[in-house]
Amino acid sequence: AQSVTQPDIHITVSEGASLELRCNYSYGATPYLFWYVQSPGQGLQLLLKYFSGDTLVQGIKGFEAEFKRSQSSFNLRKPSVHWSDAAEYFCAVPSVNDYKLSFGAGTTVTVRA
Amino acid sequence: EPEVTQTPSHQVTQMGQEVILRCVPISNHLYFYWYRQILGQKVEFLVSFYNNEISEKSEIFDDQFSVERPDGSNFTLKIRSTKLEDSAMYFCASSRQDEQYFGPGTRLTVT
Numbered sequence: 435a436q437s438v439t440q441p442d443i444h445i446t447v448s449e450g451a452s453l454e455l456r457c458n459y460s461y462g463a464t465p466y467l468f469w470y471v472q473s474p475g476q477g478l479q480l481l482l483k484y485f486s487g488d489t490l491v492q493g494i495k496g497f498e499a500e501f502k503r504s505q506s507s508f509n510l511r512k513p514s515v516h517w518s519d520a521a522e523y524f525c526a527v528p529s530v531n532d533y534k535l536s537f538g539a540g541t542t543v544t545v546r547a
Numbered sequence: 548e549p550e551v552t553q554t555p556s557h558q559v560t561q562m563g564q565e566v567i568l569r570c571v572p573i574s575n576h577l578y579f580y581w582y583r584q585i586l587g588q589k590v591e592f593l594v595s596f597y598n599n600e601i602s603e604k605s606e607i608f609d610d611q612f613s614v615e616r617p618d619g620s621n622f623t624l625k626i627r628s629t630k631l632e633d634s635a636m637y638f639c640a641s642s643r644q645d646e647q648y649f650g651p652g653t654r655l656t657v658t
Contacts, residue, residue, distance in 0.1 A: 466645055468646075470649075476651060476652075477551075477638060477649045477650055477651040477652050478590070478638065478640075478649040479649070480646065480647075480648070483645075483646060485645075524589075524590060528645050529603075533578060533595070533642060533644065533645045533647070534580060534592045534595050534603055535580075535582075535590075535592065535640075535647060536592065537589050537590040537591075538589065539588075539589045540589060540590075
């Protein structure tokens, strides 16, 4: 079954520094992949998605992600982090049949001044 | 911009009581989902609903759970007899195909 793994539970980054969150997928074919963000007390907001084509995907809030088949990865990046980026980030992959999502365990990002 | 809404935002109930969590999906969406997130854990799939029937359900979604789309706009999750371990954040989501839009969640606290 398709699944994603997020190796980093918690990352602390200084405001203005770059951020990279790791996601590895397990999937037979070319997967669809998503990144969601959950701010404290909020629901899940879609940051970006990969379906096919260009392996570098641009999303909202200045985030981007790169699909690398050779590494089975879909890492999320942001060149310069803002304090408002402090949140929990989830990588997710849908099933083939009905699009239900399987989420990674999430990475909590703390931004220090 | 259309959004998924959920009510209530927080529900406190006693063990053994029935609860109904309500969701209004985005109007032209075809697929509907419930997920839950126990505090400190990952988001878990509960059930998907398409064409007025359950299309898939997880092991968590046992006989205590049911879903309904009673009037073409609301999508509800019922837990018949709540347990302490049902305490979690419950998220509703809807989609036309593969891009799911999530509601803000209902925090269920079972005491």
